[in-house]
Amino acid sequence: MEKNKPPSILLNRANWTSHVLLGISVCLMALACMSVIQKSSSLAGLWLPTALMIPALFHHRYRDWLPLLCASALGIAAAHTVLGTPFLRYLPYLLNNLFEASLCAALLRRMLPAQDPLSGLGHWVRFLLIAVIFCPLVSSFIMMLFILHVHSPVELQSRFATWFMSEAVAILALTPLGLIYQRGYFRKTLTSERFFGLLLTLIITLAAGFLALKWLPYTFAFITIPLLWCAIRLPRVEAFIIFLSMTLMIALLHTSGIVSVQPHAVVQIPQGLIFLPLLLILTPANAMAMAMQTLRAEKSHITQSENRFRNAMEYSAIGMALVSPQGRLLQVNKSLCNLLGYEAGYLTTLTFQEITYQEDLGKDLSLLEQLLNDEIQNYTMEKRYLCRSGEVIWALLAVSLVRDEEHNPLYFISQIEDINDLKHTEVTNKRLSEALHEEKELLHITLNSINEAVISTDRNMNITFMNPVAEKMTGWTEQQAQGQPVNRIVLISKGQDGPLIDNLLQFDINENLHSSVERSLVLHGHHTGLFDVQLAVSPLRTLKDEPIGIVLVLQDVSKSRELMRKLSYSASHDLLTGLSNRGSFESSLKKALNLITAAHQSHCLAFIDLDRFKAINDTAGHAAGDELLRQISTLMQEHIRNSDRLARLGGDEFALILFDCPAEQGLSTLAKLVSEINQFEFVWEGKIYRIGASAGLTNMNDPDVSGSEYMAQADKACYTAKNNGRGRVFRYEPEQKIATVHTDNSVIPPEKH
Numbered sequence: 111m112e113k114n115k116p117p118s119i120l121l122n123r124a125n126w127t128s129h130v131l132l133g134i135s136v137c138l139m140a141l142a143c144m145s146v147i148q149k150s151s152s153l154a155g156l157w158l159p160t161a162l163m164i165p166a167l168f169h170h171r172y173r174d175w176l177p178l179l180c181a182s183a184l185g186i187a188a189a190h191t192v193l194g195t196p197f198l199r200y201l202p203y204l205l206n207n208l209f210e211a212s213l214c215a216a217l218l219r220r221m222l223p224a225q226d227p228l229s230g231l232g233h234w235v236r237f238l239l240i241a242v243i244f245c246p247l248v249s250s251f252i253m254m255l256f257i258l259h260v261h262s263p264v265e266l267q268s269r270f271a272t273w274f275m276s277e278a279v280a281i282l283a284l285t286p287l288g289l290i291y292q293r294g295y296f297r298k299t300l301t302s303e304r305f306f307g308l309l310l311t312l313i314i315t316l317a318a319g320f321l322a323l324k325w326l327p328y329t330f331a332f333i334t335i336p337l338l339w340c341a342i343r344l345p346r347v348e349a350f351i352i353f354l355s356m357t358l359m360i361a362l363l364h365t366s367g368i369v370s371v372q373p374h375a376v377v378q379i380p381q382g383l384i385f386l387p388l389l390l391i392l393t394p395a396n397a398m399a400m401a402m403q404t405l406r407a408e409k410s411h412i413t414q415s416e417n418r419f420r421n422a423m424e425y426s427a428i429g430m431a432l433v434s435p436q437g438r439l440l441q442v443n444k445s446l447c448n449l450l451g452y453e454a455g456y457l458t459t460l461t462f463q464e465i466t467y468q469e470d471l472g473k474d475l476s477l478l479e480q481l482l483n484d485e486i487q488n489y490t491m492e493k494r495y496l497c498r499s500g501e502v503i504w505a506l507l508a509v510s511l512v513r514d515e516e517h518n519p520l521y522f523i524s525q526i527e528d529i530n531d532l533k534h535t536e537v538t539n540k541r542l543s544e545a546l547h548e549e550k551e552l553l554h555i556t557l558n559s560i561n562e563a564v565i566s567t568d569r570n571m572n573i574t575f576m577n578p579v580a581e582k583m584t585g586w587t588e589q590q591a592q593g594q595p596v597n598r599i600v601l602i603s604k605g606q607d608g609p610l611i612d613n614l615l616q617f618d619i620n621e622n623l624h625s626s627v628e629r630s631l632v633l634h635g636h637h638t639g640l641f642d643v644q645l646a647v648s649p650l651r652t653l654k655d656e657p658i659g660i661v662l663v664l665q666d667v668s669k670s671r672e673l674m675r676k677l678s679y680s681a682s683h684d685l686l687t688g689l690s691n692r693g694s695f696e697s698s699l700k701k702a703l704n705l706i707t708a709a710h711q712s713h714c715l716a717f718i719d720l721d722r723f724k725a726i727n728d729t730a731g732h733a734a735g736d737e738l739l740r741q742i743s744t745l746m747q748e749h750i751r752n753s754d755r756l757a758r759l760g761g762d763e764f765a766l767i768l769f770d771c772p773a774e775q776g777l778s779t780l781a782k783l784v785s786e787i788n789q790f791e792f793v794w795e796g797k798i799y800r801i802g803a804s805a806g807l808t809n810m811n812d813p814d815v816s817g818s819e820y821m822a823q824a825d826k827a828c829y830t831a832k833n834n835g836r837g838r839v840f841r842y843e844p845e846q847k848i849a850t851v852h853t854d855n856s857v858i859p860p861e862k863h
């Protein structure tokens with residue numbers, strides 16, 4: 111688990127272990143450096159503690175710096191104490207070291223990224239300026255202030271140079287490694303196969319350096335070669351390890367007197383700048399290592415991108431191909447092979463022109479030309495491909511062009527998506543859509559041209575459609591009515607004066623309502639009047655039988671109803687007088703017979719025949735006779751109850767039923783009626799005519815006697831009245847005796863005035 115843990119490259123939290131480790135490391139390094147310097151005759155050496163403190167501070171938060179600096183100070187103080195340096199003597203130098211490390215770490219944190227601070231040559235140059243040049247110079251000047259009163263100018267110059275070089279070289283050799291070092295690196299390297307290679311390279315490089323120092327002229331020129339070779343060949347960390355090792359070895363060999371860094375130099379290097387060559391060889395070596403690091407990172411980036419693209423292409427669900435500018439399929443993926451039915455090896459021997467359906471090739475080539483001419487950046491088109499099986503399939507092609515640095519075309523990237531099923535579905539859908547459109551048009555025309563009003567609603571009974579007839583009848587335009595509740599637009603009552611039907615609007619459309627026809631329905635139009643209508647209501651349902659609304663069909667039956675009314679009237683009425691005719695009277699007679707039993711009523715049936723009517727016809731004409739019949743009818747109706755039924759049986763014969771009327775009362779009414787007729791003066795063309803009437807009456811109180819029998823009885827009584835002098839009323843007696851009830855002896859022949 112520990113191995114898989116990512117190395118900490120961000121700021122670390124300092125704990126007591128890191129404080130102790132830093133303190134011990136600084137102490138050991140200070141001890142080593144001071145021991146070497148004390149043994150050296152030249153007093154020149156490297157000062158590694160500052161170079162170690164800088165990365166330690168860089169990688170920790172500011173709030174952790176104080177304990178880290180204390181630990182470092184204790185480490186240096188301990189080293190001085192071991193070597194017997196008085197406290198006050200080393201204290202200024204110690205403080206200067208701490209200040210330099212703090213200043214350098216703070217500046218580096220400002221100028222370099224916390225994550226991988228030396229990731230490029232630019233960052234390394236910043237490091238060089240800040241850590242290797244600026245901070246050691248500042249530190250050197252501060253040191254000068256401490257010893258200004260003590261030494262001569264030449265000595266001061268030498269001390270300044272020595273201090274600067276010991277700091278600068280140590281920082282250049284050690285600090286980069288500290289900055290880029292990631293936790294766990296050494297453990298990983300020690301256990302990896304690379305360790306022995308690194309060890310071998312280290313030994314060879316150090317040996318080459320030693321040989322150059324010992325025997326070769328232009329020593330540092332020869333030392334530079336293995337360092338540059340390491341910078342080119344090795345990863346950054348390993349190169350820095352070798353640089354550090356080489357620096358330490360040279361410094362050690364020189365200070366211990368085994369070799370001199372300037373045995374063959376033409377110009378004698380001043381004592382203070384004895385390690386200047388080290389600085390000069392480390393600088394290009396570091397720069398080269400950084401440049402190689404950048405190159406490697408770029409190469410790795412490119413390789414990763416190529417791998418990603420290769421994987422994306424190979425495992426893409428859609429067909430992909432890299433195509434040469436001439437059209438050759440350079441590389442194809444599995445999906446494309448599966449789509450076209452070719453093996454990859456064979457497909458790459460073909461050109462895209464060979465597998466393109468001939469009719470689509472022209473457009474494809476034209477677009478390709480535009481792409482090559484930089485007129486477009488990419489293109490997509492639907493085209494057909496020829497499969498190995500001979501089948502032609504539809505695909506969606508997307509093409510882009512990859513160019514080299516000189517903008518020359520390298521290859522096309524083609525993505526080929528199978529849309530064969532989609533295309534076939536599209537064709538089917540298009541056909542269906544056209545058919546649907548035709549159906550809709552047909553329906554629209556039909557609905558516009560039919561004579562019925564058609565109104566449809568949604569499931570909430572709000573209107574969605576009205577045809578022109580519906581607009582005309584309801585008085586609402588479709589636009590006005592759309593979305594309105596149907597009960598606001600379609601107002602229907604039973605009969606003209608009946609209440610509005612609201613159950614029409616409460617139709618439960620889940621019910622099986624095929625159609626309902628109500629003959630007496632009346633539609634109340636909005637400013638368009640009343641319409642006799644027939645109504646059919648049908649529920650609308652989806653294929654899953656879910657209700658989605660209703661359709662109302664209203665048929666204007668006003669004219670047919672009027673005709674029916676007229677037919678019905680003429681079938682039951684005498685057209686001349688407006689009285690009931692014989693047929694209708696017989697129905698009334700049946701009703702009267704039924705009431706004898708049902709309501710225990712007795713009625714009077716009368717037969718009335720006008721006297722001397724023929725003379726009117728003969729003298730005044732047929733039209734006068736007609737008018738007289740009308741006036742006599744009106745006269746008779748005025749003297750009977752609304753519930754009674756008067757009918758003209760034909761010619762000048764009338765029949766009368768006095769419902770629920772005792773015989774005596776009936777005789778009285780009839781006598782009054784006959785008397786009125788006898789006294790009636792008919793005026794025609796300035797002349798007065800008088801007629802009379804004879805009437806026979808029978809009492810209807812026996813349900814077993816038929817209507818025709820009663821009619822015969824009344825007729826018989828009327829006949830008796832006629833034969834007994836006219837102008838009178840006779841009552842039928844069952845014993846065949848006719849009693850005269852009323853006698854009017856004034857039957858006067860009409861005379862002209």
Ligand SMILES: Nc1nc2c(ncn2[C@@H]2O[C@H](COP(=O)(O)OP(=O)(O)OP(=O)(O)O)[C@@H](O)[C@H]2O)c(=O)[nH]1
Pocket residue numbers: 686719720721722723724725727731732733734735736739760761762
């Ligand atoms: N103007 C007119 N005359 C009719 C109509 N129907 C029948 N008549 C005539 O009415 C007359 C009836 O004949 P009658 O009952 O014998 O004539 P009348 O003079 O009343 O004879 P009495 O009953 O014996 O007094 C006939 O001359 C018919 O032609 C009609 O609709 N209009």
